[in-house]
Amino acid sequence: MGQFHFIKGPMEGLWIIEPRPHTDIRGSFMEVYHYREFKQAGIPTQFVQDNESVSHKGVLRGLHFQDRFPQGKLIRVSQGKIFDVAVDIRPDSNTFGQWFGLELNSVNKRMLFIPPCFAHGFLAMSEPACVVYKCTDYYHSKDQSGILWSDPDLGIDWPDIGMGEYILSEKDKQLPYFKDIKKGIWGNRMQI
Secondary structure, three states: OOOEEEEEOOOOOOEEEEEOOEEEOOEEEOOOOOHHHHHHHOOOOOOOEEEEEEEOOOEEEEEEEEOOOOOOEEEEEEEOEEEEEEEEOOOOOOOOOOEEEEEEEOOOOOEEEEOOOEEEEEEEOOOOEEEEEEEOOOOOHHHEEEOOOOOOOOOOOOOOOOOOOOEOOHHHHOOOOHHHHHOOOOOOOOOO
16 A cells, blocks of 8 residues: 555545655644655656745745746645645647636645646645645746736635635735636747
């Protein structure tokens, strides 16, 4: 038996991954990534960069993507909980423009693998929320793009965490709508 339980998500290439922690009187241990097991499950991905984000409760980050250097991401929460969202922005996909959301937390230890060419964002639902994620390509600041988190055409059902308004960066407040990206606001980089 492997160290992970792999569950196919509702969109091609999207995976929910449940690690199998080992616990005893000392505490716990678990693998968070194992190339051979991921490859055997159908996720033959190698990662080039690891990131960590610590957010206060109510912080919403996203929806971000890179145009010319799309990043696949393996998302997990090492402390607290988040509502994690992936939006399919692959023009040839049957689920183009659809979103999927899942609570990830440090108790259930679930991870979400988001393939390249998805927009990604999350809402911190705890104080704090520590998100650790592996990326399939490097971060390129001049290639960063995004979609407005509250785009009515996407209709993402962000959870109410009892705080009123979410906390966003000025940059994220000004991201374009999905329909504007489809019209080519970012040029032909992704040919959306």
